[in-house]
Amino acid sequence: xxxxxxxxxxxxxxxxxxxxxxxxxAATNGAGTDNAATPEATSAGAPTExxxxxxxxxxxxxxxxxxxxxxxEHNVKIVVEIGNNAERxxxxxxxxxxxxxxxxxxxxxxxAINEGLFETIDRSNIPNIDKIYDIAKAPLxxxxxxxxxxxxxxxxxxxxxxxxxxxxxxxxxxxxDKNLALPAIxxxxxxxxxxxxxxxxGGTEFNEDGAFTKLKELDSNVxxxxxQTSEYVNMFGQEEIAGxxxxxxxxxxxxxxxxxxxxxxxSEGAYAVMNTVNVVKGSDxxxxxxxxxxxxxxxxxxxxxxxxxxxSPVNTEVVLTDEEAVGVTYGAEVISKLRKLDxxxxxEHISVWTDxxxxxxxx
Amino acid sequence: MRMNKRVLLLLLPGxxxxxxxxxxxxxxxxxxxxxxxxxxxxxxYLYFFRDGYFNRILLTTLRVSVVTTLVCMVLGYPAAYYISxxxxxxxxxxxxxxxxxxxxxxxxxSFSWMIILGKKGLINSFLVNTGLIAKPLDILYTPTAMMxxxxxxxxPLIIITLLGVMENLDHELVRAARSLGAxxxxxxxxxxxxxxxxxxxxxxxxxxxxxxxxxxxxxxLGGKERVVSTFLYQNAMTLNDWQAASVIAVIMxxxxxxxxxxxxAWANRLNPKG
Numbered sequence: 001x002x003x004x005x006x007x008x009x010x011x012x013x014x015x016x017x018x019x020x021x022x023x024x025x026a027a028t029n030g031a032g033t034d035n036a037a038t039p040e041a042t043s044a045g046a047p048t049e050x051x052x053x054x055x056x057x058x059x060x061x062x063x064x065x066x067x068x069x070x071x072x073e074h075n076v077k078i079v080v081e082i083g084n085n086a087e088r089x090x091x092x093x094x095x096x097x098x099x100x101x102x103x104x105x106x107x108x109x110x111x112a113i114n115e116g117l118f119e120t121i122d123r124s125n126i127p128n129i130d131k132i133y134d135i136a137k138a139p140l141x142x143x144x145x146x147x148x149x150x151x152x153x154x155x156x157x158x159x160x161x162x163x164x165x166x167x168x169x170x171x172x173x174x175x176x177d178k179n180l181a182l183p184a185i186x187x188x189x190x191x192x193x194x195x196x197x198x199x200x201x202g203g204t205e206f207n208e209d210g211a212f213t214k215l216k217e218l219d220s221n222v223x224x225x226x227x228q229t230s231e232y233v234n235m236f237g238q239e240e241i242a243g244x245x246x247x248x249x250x251x252x253x254x255x256x257x258x259x260x261x262x263x264x265x266x267s268e269g270a271y272a273v274m275n276t277v278n279v280v281k282g283s284d285x286x287x288x289x290x291x292x293x294x295x296x297x298x299x300x301x302x303x304x305x306x307x308x309x310x311x312s313p314v315n316t317e318v319v320l321t322d323e324e325a326v327g328v329t330y331g332a333e334v335i336s337k338l339r340k341l342d343x344x345x346x347x348e349h350i351s352v353w354t355d356x357x358x359x360x361x362x363x
Numbered sequence: 364m365r366m367n368k369r370v371l372l373l374l375l376p377g378x379x380x381x382x383x384x385x386x387x388x389x390x391x392x393x394x395x396x397x398x399x400x401x402x403x404x405x406x407x408y409l410y411f412f413r414d415g416y417f418n419r420i421l422l423t424t425l426r427v428s429v430v431t432t433l434v435c436m437v438l439g440y441p442a443a444y445y446i447s448x449x450x451x452x453x454x455x456x457x458x459x460x461x462x463x464x465x466x467x468x469x470x471x472x473s474f475s476w477m478i479i480l481g482k483k484g485l486i487n488s489f490l491v492n493t494g495l496i497a498k499p500l501d502i503l504y505t506p507t508a509m510m511x512x513x514x515x516x517x518x519p520l521i522i523i524t525l526l527g528v529m530e531n532l533d534h535e536l537v538r539a540a541r542s543l544g545a546x547x548x549x550x551x552x553x554x555x556x557x558x559x560x561x562x563x564x565x566x567x568x569x570x571x572x573x574x575x576x577x578x579x580x581x582x583x584l585g586g587k588e589r590v591v592s593t594f595l596y597q598n599a600m601t602l603n604d605w606q607a608a609s610v611i612a613v614i615m616x617x618x619x620x621x622x623x624x625x626x627x628a629w630a631n632r633l634n635p636k637g
Contacts, residue, residue: 086600111603186601224504224586231583234474238481240503351602358589359416 047077050285050292053092054103056082058310065304070295074288085188092117092280100283101292105188106139106147106274110343113140119279121145125290128297128315133335135272136314140343145278148296149311152270152329152338153189156254156263157243158236166243168267169196173214176221181232181244184225185357189245191346192271194353195339196245199268208349212356219361233257247273252309252327263327265337272338275311306330389616396610407610417594424590425618427506427581428574431513435521435570436563438514443525443562447532461522464515473583476512477503480584504586512580517573521566528562557633564630571626572619591615 054062059080067078081088081099085108091097092112104112112118120143123129129137129146136147157166163175172180183189194211197218201210223241226232229250235241237257246254248270251263277296279289295301302315312329313320320330329335396407411417446457464472479485480503487499502508532555540550578592585593591611599608 086603090600090603186597222587227582234477235481238478239483240477240481351604354597354602 045075047071047075048285048288049079050076050101050288051079051081051097051099052101052103052292053081053083053088053097053099053280055084056080058308061305061308061310065308066296066301070292074291076288089117099280100285100289102278102280103148104276104278106276106343107188107191107346109144109276109278110140110347112278113144114344114347117281118144119281119283119286121279121290121293122287125287126294126297128294128299131299131317132297132314133316133332135335135338135340136274139274139276139340145276145293146297147274147314148277148293148302149275149305150314150329150335150338151247151249151273151275151312152265152334153192153245153247153273154263154265154270155243156236156246156251156261158239158258159260159262161239161242166262166264170200170268171266172221172244173200173218176242176244178221179223179240179242180218180221181235181241182218182222182225183245184227185354186350187227188273189247189271190357191341191350191353192339193245194357195271195341196266196268208353208356212360215357215361236261248327248329249309249312250327255327265334269337269339272335272340274340392609393613393616396606396613399606407606408614411610411614420589420591420594421614423506423588424575424592427509427513427590428571431510431517431574432567432571434510434514435518436567439518439521439525439566440559440563442518443522443529446522447526447529458523458526462519465519469516469577469579470583472515473512473580476508476515476584480508480511503584504588506585506588508584508586509581509588509590512584513574513577516577516580517570520569520573521563524566524569525559525562528559532558560630560633564626568623568626571622575615575618 052067059082062080067080070076071078081091081097083091085105088099088102089104089108089112092099092102093115102112109118123142126146132146133150136150138144139147155166155169155172159165161179163177166172166175182193185191185194194208194215195206197214198207198211201207201214203210224231224235226235229246232241232244232246233250233253236243236254239258243261246263248263251261254261254263277293279286279293283289297315299315299317302311302313303318303320305311306313306318306320306328307324309327316332318330320328325331397403397405399406442461446454446461449457477484481487482499482501482503484503486502490496491499502511536554536558537550540554541547545553576592577590578596581588581590582593582596591614595608595611595615598604598611
C-alpha cells in the first residue's frame, strides 16, 4: 500500500511540475477593472467584447494609450489574453479561445497562415496602411495583417571588453574572446544568426553547410545561447558577456547597466524584426478588429509608443527628436537598409536547422 | 478492516477528478506515441534511443537529478533532525526559514544565482580578491550551477518530509538503547536512522522527480548543457512536434517509475518492516 501511494504521489508530482513549466498561460483580463465603470458603456447599451491576444510587456502603456481610447470611441470592452508567441498560437490552434485580434511575431504568424488560422483582411477598412513603410505593409502577403512595428537586430557590445570597434557580423568571429552571447536557434533571432553566418561564410546565396561550419567555429566563444532577452541584459550588466546580437529596443536596458555600451547595425545589414497584427479566423467582430488594427497603425498610437520606447514606429508620419530616437528603430533610411528573412523559407527549414544546431553546435 | 460501502462513496469525487484530468490525458498521451501514420509502431522510441545526442541529454539529466537528490539527502537529514529536536518556538521559525525558497519564483531565484555565481559574482569576486584563485571559476552555465539551483529549490521538500517522520519518532527507544549500553552512534545507526528511512526515501523521490522534470532552473542556469525537459519544451512549443514531445514525456514517466521502484527496494532493505 505504502509503495503504491509513493508511486502515485511521484506521478502526480511529475505532472504537476510539468504543468508549472508554463505558468503564464492563464488569460488575464487586462482591461476589466479600469474600464468597467465608464459611463459611456451604460448609455450606449452593452459594449461589444473584443479579445486581444498579446505578449503582455508594457501592459500599462497598452491599457492607457491603445486600449482605453479605442474602447471609449467604439463602445468596446477589450479583453486581453497574455502569453508568449508559441503558447498563444497553440491556444488558437486548439480552437479553445475566442480571440479576435492576435499580435504575433512574423515567424509565428507565418505558421498560423500556413495552417489557415487567420481571416484575410479587408485593406479598405485599414486606411492607415498607406501611411506605413513598404516593408511593413504586407510582410506575409496582401491577404494578411501588416507589421505594426519593425525593429532591428544588430550587435551590442561593451567597448571595455572588446578589441577595437565592432562594425560587421564578421567581427563576431574576430573581436570577442569567450564572452559572446548568441540567440538560441528557436528564439526569434535564431534564424537570423544562421543567415548572418551564411553571409560571413561568403557567397550571396544562402549556404546552410557554410553557415553551420561558421557557427561551429564560433561556439567556443559563446557563453550562452539565450532564449530570453532578460538573460542577455543580465549577463551584459554582470560583464559575464561582452555583447552579441540583440534587438535595438533592448539597448536602453543595456545602457542603464553599462553607460558606455554601443549598438551597431552591422555593415552587411541589420535584420528586420517584425511583429504583426492579424484577425483570427471565426472572429465575430472582424470589422471592429480591422478598425483596431487601423488604430494601432495610427500616427497617434505609433508616436506615443515610440516615445515611450515600447515599440519602434512604422507610421511614416511619426516624428522623433534624436534623443527620442535612441533605442528606437526609426527613419526611412534605417528601414531601407534592413535585411528581411523570408518567413516561409525559415518555417520550412527551422526543424532541420534546430536539429543541426542541437547536434553540431550545442544550443 | 471492514469499511462501510457508503464511506467509499466519499472517494468518488476525488477519483473522478483524477480520472478526468490525469488518467485520461496521460493514457491518451502514452497511446499516441505508439501510433504513426495510422500504424502501430515503436519507431518513435527507437529513433530516440538510437540517437547518441538524445542519450547524452538523458545521461546529463539523470546525473544532475541523482547528484541533486544525494546532496539534498545529505544536507537535509541533519537539518531536519536538528529542527525536530528544537523547542517549539524555534522549530516554527526554522521551519519557516527552510520553506522560504519555495515561496519565491524559480525565475527570481535563478537570476539571484546568476549574480552570485557569475564571473564577477559574489563568490568569484571574493575568491579573486582574497588571492585564493587567479582567474574566476566557471560555475555559472555549467551542470554544477544547475545542481546548485536545484538543491536550493528542493531542499525544503526533503526537510519537510523528514521532519514529519522524525517528529513521530519515539525517543524512548533511543533512551532504552543507550541505557542498555549502546553508544550514541550505535543507537543512531540501529534505531533512529532505520526508523527515518521512509521519510528519506519519500523525500528523495520527490526531489528526484522534481529535478528530472524541472524546466526553469536548468534553462536559466544551465548554459549550453541541455536537459530532457528543455528538449521537450523545444519540441512541443517551438517546433510544434507534439509526437516527439509525447515520446519524451513517456520516457520521463517510465524513468520516474523505475527510480521509484529502485528506491522502494532500497528502503525495504534498510528497513524491512517499514
